[in-house]
Amino acid sequence: MNAPQPKPWIMAIAPYVPGRSTSEGGAPVIKLSSNENPLGTSPQAVDAFAKHSADLARYPDAGAALLREAIAAHHDLDPARVIYGTGSDEVLHLIAGAYAGPGDEIIQVRYGFAVYEIATRRVGATLVIADDRDYATDVDAILAAVTERTRVVFVANPNNPTGTFTRKEEIARLHAGLPAHVMLVLDQAYAEYLAPEDDDGGLDLARTAPNVIVTRTFSKIHGLAAERIGWGYGSEDAISAMHRIRAPFCCTTAGQEAAIAALGAADFIAASREHNRKWRAWFGAEMGKLGNAGLRVVPSEANFLLVLFEGAVTAETAYKALLSRGYIVRWLPGQGLANGLRMTIGTEAETRGLAEALREIVAG
Numbered sequence: 001m002n003a004p005q006p007k008p009w010i011m012a013i014a015p016y017v018p019g020r021s022t023s024e025g026g027a028p029v030i031k032l033s034s035n036e037n038p039l040g041t042s043p044q045a046v047d048a049f050a051k052h053s054a055d056l057a058r059y060p061d062a063g064a065a066l067l068r069e070a071i072a073a074h075h076d077l078d079p080a081r082v083i084y085g086t087g088s089d090e091v092l093h094l095i096a097g098a099y100a101g102p103g104d105e106i107i108q109v110r111y112g113f114a115v116y117e118i119a120t121r122r123v124g125a126t127l128v129i130a131d132d133r134d135y136a137t138d139v140d141a142i143l144a145a146v147t148e149r150t151r152v153v154f155v156a157n158p159n160n161p162t163g164t165f166t167r168k169e170e171i172a173r174l175h176a177g178l179p180a181h182v183m184l185v186l187d188q189a190y191a192e193y194l195a196p197e198d199d200d201g202g203l204d205l206a207r208t209a210p211n212v213i214v215t216r217t218f219s220k221i222h223g224l225a226a227e228r229i230g231w232g233y234g235s236e237d238a239i240s241a242m243h244r245i246r247a248p249f250c251c252t253t254a255g256q257e258a259a260i261a262a263l264g265a266a267d268f269i270a271a272s273r274e275h276n277r278k279w280r281a282w283f284g285a286e287m288g289k290l291g292n293a294g295l296r297v298v299p300s301e302a303n304f305l306l307v308l309f310e311g312a313v314t315a316e317t318a319y320k321a322l323l324s325r326g327y328i329v330r331w332l333p334g335q336g337l338a339n340g341l342r343m344t345i346g347t348e349a350e351t352r353g354l355a356e357a358l359r360e361i362v363a364g
């Protein structure tokens with residue numbers, strides 16, 4: 001062993017595979033593989049970003065004071081208990097880093113967000129998989145997986161890549177069933193797509209329970225994926241632990257300003273939610289009509305649909321056929337979903353085009 005050796009748990013990590021953005025031949029493509037906002041970014045956020053785009057020489061505010069205050073004002077939270085990071089991805093890594101290490105266990109659902117496994121293995125902890133219930137989060141399976149070594153439970157709600165949603169009462173039951181030493185992480189990357197009355201109660205729990213952290217992102221409905229800004233909310237102690245290990249300057253100056261402006265763009269947020277609700281329902285119904293060809297839609301509250309291919313045309317065949325027509329969707333065999341395609345709800349034209357392409361593919 002002459003060369004420096006990475007830790008074995010690092011080499012056991014399968015690198016994250018991002019949604020593709022190019023076709024084989026470099027032809028123009030319609031990218032529906034990363035759950036981005038098809039309406040783009042609010043004009044308010046674009047303006048704020050432009051206004052600060054030449055502020056390059058100085059470090060950004062390491063404490064993100066204005067951003068924390070804007071988030072806190074928007075959600076009625078204590079700004080001192082808002083943590084932020086290079087996307088909520090970083091916040092998820094901070095949680096694993098603060099609470100788990102070799103010998104500890106972290107639980108996720110069978111079809112969970114790919115970053116949880118990376119965050120778990122990175123710190124040398126062991127990933128424990130709780131079985132799903134027909135692709136949805138099964139609270140009883142999670143509770144049954146808890147041991148005295150469990151440190152963190154990651155639950156995305158709505159979940160990615162399934163789109164399934166766990167109701168408030170079930171989230172409360174999950175929290176009530178966990179031992180006090182287990183940190184429950186409610187990843188609400190898609191929460192803004194829910195109708196307000198469908199809130200899962202996560203922020204209320206995080207306000208009072210010492211063992212709940214909620215994470216959110218500016219990458220999805222706010223249309224700021226390129227700027228990499230996410231945040232989390234938890235107890236004073238949890239936030240204090242995470243601050244010790246975060247990158248000192250995670251979020252750019254222009255990005256922080258754009259995020260603050262994005263929170264104020266109520267019309268854009270509402271229009272994005274409404275667009276998604278309308279075209280997700282339409283696309284789901286169109287896929288439902290292909291049921292005799294073995295297509296099955298998993299119920300979704302997010303900005304994408306997971307469609308299962310249980311007939312003669314496999315998900316792999318459909319994925320490749322879509323690619324050749326310029327549509328990039330997400331096929332996730334590495335996450336145990338070789339039988340499904342996750343498709344982001346795009347613009348009206350993209351969604352109609354995708355449905356038409358799938359009809360043709362299934363018809364042979």
Ligand SMILES: *Cc1c(COP(=O)(O)O)cnc(C)c1O
Nearest residue numbers: 087088089113160189217219230
């Ligand atoms: C997209 C996504 C995130 C966050 O992404 P960032 O861009 O890093 O903020 C977090 N969790 C889930 C479940 C997601 O789908």
